[in-house]
Amino acid sequence: MLKYEEIIDYVKNEALTGNFKYQKRLPSVRSLSQQFNCSVGTVLKAYDKLEKDHIIYSSPKSGYYLLEDFNNNNSFENAIIDFSSGVPDVETFPYKDFQHCLNKSIELYKETLFTYSDPRGLNSLTKALARHLQQYQIFTRPDNIVITSSSQQALNILSIMPFPNGKSNILVEQPTYYGMIKSLELNNVSALGIERGLNGINLEELEHMFRYGNIKFFYTIPRFHNPTGNSYNRQEKESIVKMAEKYDVYIVEDDIVADLETDKKNDPIFAYDTSGKVIYLKSYSKILMPGLRVATLILPKLLMDTFLGYKKWTDMNSPILSQGALEIYLKSGMFDIHRKKMSKLYCDRLTYLKNIVSSLQYPKIKWNIPNSGYFSCIYVDSPIQYDKIISSLQNKNIELLNTNMCFLNDYKSDNYFRISISKVNEDKIKKGIPVVLNTMQEYLV
Structure with missing residues (x-):
């Protein structure tokens, strides 16, 4: 040794x-x-x-x-292997650094902490974000930025507010982020689905939906998709933007894990938009702490007043303390250091996951494991006993997300299994993945 x-x-x-x-x-x-x-x-x-x-x-x-x-825990062996979580492990949170930023935020903004402020967000933060987002090929003015209390709040408001195109249906990828599904259900919003599999989306079908579907906006997660892990290529992004302009459809781009991107040439859809049809949404919960509850929304000018009207009577303004702390964290350079560390951590885990899955041969099981992000996907190309798989794995101390939550009622599929690596180290991946695949194989119909 x-x-x-x-x-x-x-x-x-x-x-x-x-x-x-x-x-x-x-x-x-x-x-x-x-x-x-x-x-x-x-x-x-x-x-x-x-x-x-x-x-x-x-x-x-x-x-x-x-x-x-x-x-x-007593031992590593008895610990739960959590492939279900969509949030960072609490142990990766930059507690001490962010505590320093919180303290500084109290000092700087003590006069405004307990009063109402601009529903757009802290002016100094929107300016800092306009500069910071240039690293992601996002070029916008601070006046186009709105700070929301999480991406979920932004999605909820966008779903219920009227749009200038006068259309009523929201188009979502199937499967997609379950928080969006739940928002549509609770608000009784009319929604349509379009399949997004391991190989992406059918652009001809998408154009048909844009043309005839009375689509208000298309909600999409272009890179490191939740739950498939798939990313659109440049041609697909450019095609989506052109169709949006042609058929007067807005695009809501949820760039949930932009911070984990390793390919500097992989730009967001927003970077290709010249007609003001793309709404860009970026959360900081996937890279920092979910409890921060701060997200960045970039809106076309035509939508700004309507959105702010809805937001104002939702929460008046997002918490100043969190906004101030994020501003300091960005300006200090601590965010960039933390982002590089987290990106490497998740890239290493995904590489290890890919090596493990590649070494196991199952004819009916397909998979998509990206180079970065949180999520990978296993797809079983056969009828299966989905509930029994989930239940059996739970009995073996392995947690998987029930991806039925990621589908509209009319589009449900039992073939998708999301694998998140946010809370599993290499030892847990090595131990858990063979069990997951063996269990799937066992319950093929």
Whole structure:
């Protein structure tokens, strides 16, 4: 066994026996190098591997800490393997850095924290976002930006407000983000679906829907789609924009995990829009903390007054404290550092997932695993006993999202299984994925 592997086993064993405690600093790099009679570089290699495996995390100028309370879990073996979650692991949250930004936000905006403010959002934040979004090939004026209390609020308002095209139906990909499905159901909004499989969307069918479907807007997740993991290519994006202009249909582009993009040439649909038909939505919950409840919405001028009218009487204004903290986090450069760290973490996990799935051969099981993002998809090309698969996996301590929630009632399919890697390290992927695939194979009809 190599020396750095000995250190890894040592840290794991000490954690399991309770000698290393949750949220207590682990031995310093120098002390471990002396204990194991090795170089500092060897210890750093071990700690880096433990961090990549989502067992420990590093805090700048402080040291290394355990991610989980192993005294409560007792062992790695009995822990739940959660492939269902669509949010970051709490242990990846930048607590200390963001706490600093919150404190600064209180100092800067103490006079406006407890009063009503512009429903558009904090003026200084919209200016900071206009500059920041240029990194994503999003070029817009601060006046076109609205801060909402999460992307869900934005989707809810857009679904119920009237649009200048006077149309009434909302077109959604099938499957799609279940929060959008639920918003449509609760607001009794007329919705139509169009299939988006592992290979994308049928553009001819989309044009037919745009032309004859009385479509107010088309809700789409162009890259790292939830739940299929699929991304549109440039030709598809350009075609969608041209059709939107031709048939007077708006596009709501939900760029949920834009921050995890690794291909700098993969631009959002918004970048191809020249007619003011694309509404761009970006949340910060997938990269920072869901509890932040801050999202960025870029609206065409024709929609701004109507949207703000609905928003004002929904929550008056989004929380100033969260907005101020995000502004400081962006301006300080801490966001870019955190984004690079998270992007690498999820890319490494997806690469590992792809290697595991590729090594297992099941004729009826297809899959799409992107290079980045949160979500991958397994598709079973055969009738299956869907509920039994979900139930059986739960009995084996493996959680999967029930993707029936991602479909309109008339479009439901039992063949899609979303695999999220946000809360699973490589050890859990290695242990859990063969069980998932074997269980699917077992319940083929």
